[in-house]
Amino acid sequence: MSDMKKIIYIVVLVFVTSFVYAQKGRVRAMENDYENFAYVKTSDVLLRVAEKGYKSVNLFEKLANSFYFNNKMEEAVKWYGELMALNEEVDPELYYRYAQALKYIERYEEADAWMQKFHELNTEDSRGKAFINNVDYLKIIENNTNDDIVLHNLSINSETSDFGTFQLNNQIVFASSRGNGRKYKWNEQPFLDLYSAEKEGDTTFTNVSNFDSNLNTKFHESTPTFTKDGKRVYFTRNNYYQGKYRKDDNNINRLKLFRATINDAGEWGNIKSIHFNSDEYSVAHPTLNPDGTRLYFASDMPGTIGQADLYVVDVNEDGSLGEPRNLGTEINTEGKETFPFMNDQGDLYFSSDGYPGLGGLDIYIIRDFEKLYQENNELIKGNLAKPINSPQDDFGFFENLSTKQVFISSNRPNGKGDDDIYTFTIPECKQTVEGLVKDKINLELLPNSMVTLFDKQGQKIKEVVVGDDAYFNFSVDCETEYLVRAEKETYTPDEKRFTTPNKSQELKLELLLEKDEYELKVGDDLAKVLDIPIIYFDFDKYNIRYDATVELQKVLEVMTEYPTMIVDIRSHTDCRGSYKYNETLSDNRAKSTRQYLIEKGIEPERLTAKGYGEYELVNNCGCEPDNYSTCSEVEHQLNRRSEFIIVKI
Structure with missing residues (x-):
């Protein structure tokens, strides 16, 4: 995962050092580096301490978090496992991270077990609720795998990080740390700049160059989005503006949104910071809706539900922006929702680790989002499944519906660098x-x-x-x-x-x-023809209950329609009770049924009635010990039936 993404995701953790070992002084000396996210350096020290056999919740938590946030999930799994093995009380969020790390290396069954524990300790968290309500998520995702999609790793990907593509005319604009500028201490790679490449074929791009020296600075730039006319760009940059580099109260340099316009000479300028940017939170990864009237983005500003939420702001006719609105709990979770993209049909794509998925960030879609959102309708979120999603981080979705070309970014294995850009052509759908x-x-x-x-x-x-x-x-x-x-x-x-x-x-x-229309013949059972269920009687009684009268109306209607029809009423029981008792009870019930029909106008000579007790079972549920013990209540119920056999028509 690229450094630009990590900055917006990370929740600043407050650590209290409690080591009682001789190494505690060295660990404390690294504390400042850890909290400033210089994880490569810190994890080396923590790792050496742990590998010497020292154990504590604080040590394992820091070490596991170091690997987790640096996207080294196999190592994160190891040390989260060591932490859980201590059987000490820990923050439930660590269970969630452990589950995510396990998914990353495709140990889904274990991941689900830790998600279950996470939910039990934090029952109101939407991520746990989503898991509990969708335990078959893997099967659903697998069923949606699209074998027609073939991903191509772009030849222009570097050995560092490349991600966040926007297709502008015959070129793509993307973020890359391939430059030779100053290095970012997180991963010892150069800071991100915006680059462009020219399209030659469906999967071939060449002539990679610095997109614009006015937009790029010595710090990070990424995730551009352009207006339809190509004259305005919104993009993400570190909190660096007019030569000033600012940090928040925790000494973290946040991300901000900027916009710029292009002049008649083709030069980008008039760079402005968006008015709701802040030194104290991040705003990043913009996308415009089809008519350019709304700007969507990710942020952890006050009011954010999780670690990063999706927001929207109106774009006024003069180009100014209104006030941002959180898209709410229909989309946002306590996890990370980020990298929004809206295509020309109004479908919203975004990445999230807050929903049950394959692991890391998965890409989701909400079809016809703006219409559904404005009408307060349910927002159905679809996981794009394989091969678009993977157990690793998948993000930066961009779709050109006119050319049928899609770009995604991912740090899945066997790529060229930390993050790579992949492309595919939308397959013909038959x-x-x-x-x-x-x-x-x-x-x-x-x-x-x-x-x-x-x-x-x-x-x-x-x-x-x-x-x-x-x-x-x-x-x-x-x-x-x-x-x-x-x-x-x-x-x-x-x-x-x-x-x-x-x-x-x-x-x-x-x-x-x-x-719906049957040819009746002698020997047919009207109960089967008319779909009459059991004629129920109260226990140990044979009076006609109300619910039985409803069913008997069906027999009454048929016999009224065919005035010469003669019917034999047969009542049966299950095996429970004595033979004599069941015979007497069923006979009384059959005769009670006959009497009811007579009272409703059927001539007595057209009806015969007899009880057969348990003598004509329809299954093997007799009351011999071997049979009785194996039969369910449902199976016994099949024997408690009434039949209306046609004797003459």
């Missing part, structure tokens, strides 16, 4: 929905059924009549909501609503139609 129309009960194919495809608003798109194979097939668009419905005479229609993903697929459906 979607089909296909399936069969079947009878819901016997699953037989239903030829000649009508199948109709509707859009989200219920407008008919296409309809077909299936052949003997009952098969249907429609071509559909990606990332679109549809409804497909099947209909056939004498059947109740069935329909399914679905939303297509952003990758090619063949969606297979079964539409199951339930018979």
Whole structure:
């Protein structure tokens, strides 16, 4: 992860040295370096102390944090593990960092266990809630893996850090620490500057050069975003303005947003600090909405929910900015939300470690964000899955919908430097929905059924009549909501609503139609034809309950419609109780049911009734010890049934 990103993320920790060992003086001497984030130097000292066998919560916490914030996750896992092994009370945030570090090296099962502990100790934290509410997150992400996407590591990546791409006409503008200027003590790499490269092919860029000497300084610059006309740029820079380098009360130099304009000679100038910048917090990583009326960015300003939140500010007609507004808990967590980007369709992309993901920062999307946000609708956040996301940090998403080209930044393994820029072309998305129309009960194919495809608003798109194979097939668009419905005479229609993903697929459906008109014949059970469940009686009684009368109305209606129909009412019990008791009880219930129907107008000669007790079980749930002990209540319930057998029509 690049140094520019780390500065905005880090929460300043206050450490109380409590070593009781001989080395405590040396560790204290490094305290100032640690708190100023010179982690490479400090971790060397802490590591030597720990490797000599000395142990303490304070030592292991500092050492693990050093590796964690320096993105050396294997070492972080080791020392967080040592810390947890002490079984001492620690800040729950350390459980969260341990889980994140474990994800980074793809030890997901262990990570989930520590996330569970994190949630138990901090039940109101949105990160823990998101985990508990989405324990199958890995399966969901895996299902959304897009094998059609092929990432290309740009040949212009350096051995240092390159990230945060914006495509401007036929060139890309990005941040890089490839220069030969003064070095940043965090990672002993030069400070970041803005560079440009010219596009030659879909994945080929050449002629890397310093983007503009007026914008670049001896400190950090990164993450530019340009207006549609290319005449104004917003970008991130250290708190360095008009030759003055400022720090906050904790001696940290923060990040600020700046804007500049280009003159007729093609020179950038008129560099201004955004009015809500501060020496005491960071503001960074800007992006504009499609019509340039809003600027989104990341910050840890007062009112921030987590370590970094997403904010928005209105861009006035004269170019001035309004007051920033936090996007709220629908997006922001106690973790880090950063690197926002909005494409020309109004889809918001951002990176976060506050939601269940693959590890580190994952890139998320909220489709049609501004419309949903303004109408107070639910903001559905989608993880972009592999290969865009990885167990490491993935950020700096940029999408050019006209050229179908996407850029991301990542520090995943096998890159050229600390952070590399990757690109891919949005693959052609081919979607089909296909399936069969079947009878819901016997699953037989239903030829000649009508199948109709509707859009989200219920407008008919296409309809077909299936052949003997009952098969249907429609071509559909990606990332679109549809409804497909099947209909056939004498059947109740069935329909399914679905939303297509952003990758090619063949969606297979079964539409199951339930018979709505039956051909009755002698021997049929009206209870099955009319889907009558158990006719319930109160325990040890045989009076007709209200809920039973509702079901008996169905039998009454059929017998009224067919005045010559004769029905035999049969009542059954499960095996519990004596044979004689069950026989008597079921017989009384059958006769009680018969009497109810007679009272409702059915002639007595059209009804017979008998109880069969437990003599005709429909399963193996007899009351012999071997059977009884293995049957559930549900299985016993299947035997407590009423039948209405047609004797004559």
